[in-house]
Amino acid sequence: MTGERARTLHSALLELALTALMLFVVATTVRWLMGTLDPGSGGWWWNTPEGRLLAVAPLSGYTVTAVMLSPWGRRTGGHVNPAITLAMWRYGRTPGRDVLPFVAGQLLGSVLGIAAGRLVWGPVFASPAVDFAVIRPAPGWSWAAVVAVEATTMFVIVAVAGIAISSRRLGPFTPWAVGTMIATQIIAFGTLTGGIANPAREFGPALFSGDLSLLPGYLLAPPLGALAATVVIGRIGARRRISGRAPEPAPH
Template sequence: METPSLFKRCFGEGIGTALLVLIGPGTAAFNGIITANNNESTTLADIGVISFAFAIIVMAMIYSIGRLTGCHINPAVTIALASTGHFPWKEVGPYLLAQCVGGTIGAFGIVSVLGMDGVLIGNLGATVLAPSTGYIQGIFIEAIAAFILMFVIMGVAVDSRAPKDWGGLVIGLTVGGIIMMTAGPTGASFNPARTFGPYVVDSLLGGNINWVQFPVYVIGPIMGAVAAAVLYKYIYSSEKLPLIKENSHKEIGK
């Protein structure tokens, strides 16, 4: 089977990331509108619904574009795979660009669905630190979240010995579980492109965005994902986990 061109794979990554942002942060933005209009606070049940939306779209993307792109749809995942030899470094830049562009398009998609309420009230589901969460703490929390995700990805999608056809379900549910745990303190991004898109569009359309916090959602996820990939490779180093050839790809996730 011929390997799809880099352009086609990047195009797929852009689509996947756009749909991730549209459905995931879009659900968070819609919930923000509902709670604001009803003068209510966000509950754990609300977070559960948002988590489930993320889980669904991650599973859907893995099973639909995973064969084409590997379905990274997350710069931290791409960098972590490259750092352990499972993805060619020369393709990292194009993948990251595609993911960030896709995240921005997805954020515009939220506006098309929810209108300006999605920006001014729902803030396009942009991630922010809770008032009680410090900057370094936020980086640490985001690193933990990305570590969990990447460790699972290595085990169920990258490792050739993983059970077949279960990767999408397991990774999607893992994403949902992580969001339930970390949504309160950081907004549960663990994906720089997922945060980048809403930040850009919010800024362009008059939303309330604090770009000072953006490095939290870049440094933390990359640190955590790379650490997980390196640790997994070290644990199984004696078993010689196979590397992906330069022009190959695996189904991954968020």
């Protein structure tokens, strides 16, 4: 195995491990919020959908920040999201040869993270209240509406990340910006579309729960939004480079 292939395999395995850890943390949060829910008790703040989102959103968002800042995350970029891997490839931050291994690792990591949750937390993890932490939109939301919102939120996240990583001054704050945007979009859209903007977040839970009806939308929308953002940011960068060139001397 060549050095480049070995590095790619090692990085893909790190992405697998990081994604599995992220899914386990998020699913564990869902287990404790939903698995201990007492419908007859109104005293607990998490007994409302909004209250549960306020707990899940920052934990989910800043778990991604922690992943990006971890030693493993610094080696791979800490993508833990196929849409982010595609965006970083388009931004020139991830080699093309890494894209498919990274995505495969992230999706497999999603499955392993949920499997670990089932093993650790037992039958309650598969109960209707928790249901393997699967994401479902609010009643009345169509496949097209879910795709539109998920793609738009990922567009914003990738566009902001692209601006940040291209700036020396803003670059160090990128992990915190990404975590904050993830938390914000969960709070804004969690009770509507699920607010995940990450195919890996839904892949494992959907497979274990058997609810695959909207999985194609959750898998396709974030990458579409991410790629669209890279096109827009790329064009903006090209225009700035052109406008920044020295003007040609006027003819005599």
